[in-house]
Amino acid sequence: MNNFSILSKTINGIVIFLPKGYVNDLGAENLEHACEEFLSKEMKKVVINFSEIQYINSIGASIFTGIVQKIAEHNGMLCFTNMKKVHSDVFEMLGITRHVKVFKEEKDAVNFLKESN
Amino acid sequence: MAEKRNITRLIFSISSLVDLGQEVTSAKSFNERMKTALYVVTGMFSVPKAALLVYNSNQQRLKLLTHKGLKDTTWGNIHVKAKHIKSFSKNEPYSLSKIKTNFLYNPNTEALEKFHTKTFIPLFAKDEFVGAICLGKRLSRPSYLRSEKNVLKVVANQIAITLHNSSLFRRLTNKVNENKKLYENMRHIYNDTIKAFAAAIDAKDVYTKNHSFRVAKYAVAIAGELGWKEKDVEAIYVAGLLHDIGKITIDRGVINKGEDLSVSELSEIKRHPQISYDILSKINFPWKDLVHFVKHHHERIDGRGYPDSLQGEELSDGVKILAIADAFDAMTTDRPYRKKLSLTEALHEVKKCLGTQFDRRISNVFFRVLQKEIKGETKEAQILPHLDKGFNPTVITSLLETITAELSA
Known part of the structure; x- marks a missing residue:
């Protein structure tokens, strides 16, 4: 994966990922591994900001499917924000969005997670 | 929707x-x-x-x-x-x-x-x-x-x-790997068989123990210096090992007799390249030129060699290589009819025979590779390990430089 990178930050125990580029090969598994790392530290509230994602293919969808599953297994909470329509349409069709909260802006997701137990 | x-x-x-x-x-x-x-x-x-x-x-x-x-x-x-x-x-x-x-x-x-x-x-x-x-x-x-x-x-x-x-x-x-392994095993057996033949040939003549091995090594050194392909170098190596195979059919007494050979005995000895050719041409070698190298290794540039009195460019490079490798080893080892020559004497002898017995270009390559081996400029010395250690490297190097300079002029 030459065109993929991840930035992450934490706010009040909420983990925010800003993946960047193309989510279209196994290199994007780093995002899943990064999620696992935070989950292992009991940081179970996760936001993924899609604003910098250019493209997601089936491999990328598989990786997001894995993230959804892992957070569910840890009884965590996952929010997607800043999704382009093309991505939200595919995720809806795949049933991924049934398992996550989708927000327009990152701050909305953070506020939601701050208030939830 | x-x-x-x-x-x-x-x-x-x-x-x-x-x-x-x-x-x-x-x-x-x-x-x-x-x-x-x-x-x-x-x-x-x-x-x-x-x-x-x-x-x-x-x-x-x-x-x-x-x-x-x-x-x-x-x-x-x-x-x-x-x-x-x-x-x-x-x-x-x-x-x-x-x-x-x-x-x-x-x-x-x-x-x-x-x-x-x-x-x-x-x-x-x-x-x-x-x-x-x-x-x-x-x-x-x-x-x-x-x-x-x-x-x-x-x-x-x-x-x-x-x-x-x-x-x-x-x-x-x-399957390919299995076949490769099989091929390598067969190749080892093949090489060992050829070496065994060479040992059998050399055993016939008490004076020429390991002669075939040395000729093969010298020939490889010259061919390598000439930039021959690996496959061709292998051909000259095997030719060196088997060049005297015809001697197997010649009476041991004649081979070891020395210088008082009768005309018929000399004629019999001179038959060995042809016999070598006759034996080896029955074998389907992967190198088509090998049998010709063997047949003509006693030919001379001036046409006074045998069996076919070929001359000049009728002789292939392989033949010229084998000829000098064979003769040089004969010069630097004891024979029934004379003691071995010193390295200096042998080099002078080769120089003396340039253009008559030996080809100038191939001989020049031979001198050059020997020079490199003395200076340690080759990966693996092929000639030097088989020569008497008594020579003075400075003298020989100087001699070789003089000869190669003359030949290159």
Whole structure:
């Protein structure tokens, strides 16, 4: 994966990922591994900001499917924000969005997670 | 709304099939390609846990090749009998309950459950059972629509073909490696046989122990300096080892007699290159020139050699190399009719015979390679280890420089 990178930050125990580029090969598994790392530290509230994602293919969808599953297994909470329509349409069709909260802006997701137990 | 979703699904399926095609034909390693292919499938149908199994027909077992999202992969083997394989529909998705009741017996379904299997797809390429895909629970609906099953079949078919091709390639590679090994073994036996022949030839003449080995080495050194290809260097090496094979038929008493040879004895000795040729031409060597090198190694540039009195450019480089290698070793070893010459004397003798017995260009190469060996400029010395150690390197180097300068002028 030459065109993929991840930035992450934490706010009040909420983990925010800003993946960047193309989510279209196994290199994007780093995002899943990064999620696992935070989950292992009991940081179970996760936001993924899609604003910098250019493209997601089936491999990328598989990786997001894995993230959804892992957070569910840890009884965590996952929010997607800043999704382009093309991505939200595919995720809806795949049933991924049934398992996550989708927000327009990152701050909305953070506020939601701050208030939830 | 439903129509829009169908269009989204269709576009995603088509683009995923394109992804799959690109992945399975990519230059990545086989395991990485298969892992990526499994990810394409799990992404297409939002399945967080899945496994790709490969069938070992000798053991009649499915073994884990790659997976997605599984924590425990230790229970990796599933026994599949021939009768089960026959009953499977090719690349058709089965629900676990159907598999449980109709196909696999209990211990196997336990393994499938360990893989979180909800859907089992037996993979067939042509009529060969090559593996299976185990798909876990989907994030969307539990079952597959008819259209999704059709797409799954296409995907399964593609993965099955990739597994099959890889298996064929692996079998072919194994066969090639086996053959290579066999070839190498035969080659060793072949080389050892040739060396044994050379030893037998040299044993005939008490004065020429290891003569053939040395001639072969000297010839290799000259050919290497000339930039010959490896295959041709090998030819001159074997020619060096076998050049005197004709001596086997000549009476030992004549060979070891010395200088008082009668005309008929001399004539008999002179027959050995022709006899060598007659013996060796019965063998189908991979080097067509070898027998000619052997036949003419006693020819001279001036045409006064034997058996065919060839002269000048009628002599190939191989013949010229063998001629100087043979003569130089004869000069630097004891013979029945004289003591060996010192290295200085031998070099002067070669120089004296340039243009009559020896070719100037090839002799120059010989001098040059000897010079390099003395200076330690070659990877492996081929000539030097066989010469008497008593010579003065400075004197010899200076002599060689003078001769090569004269020849190059």
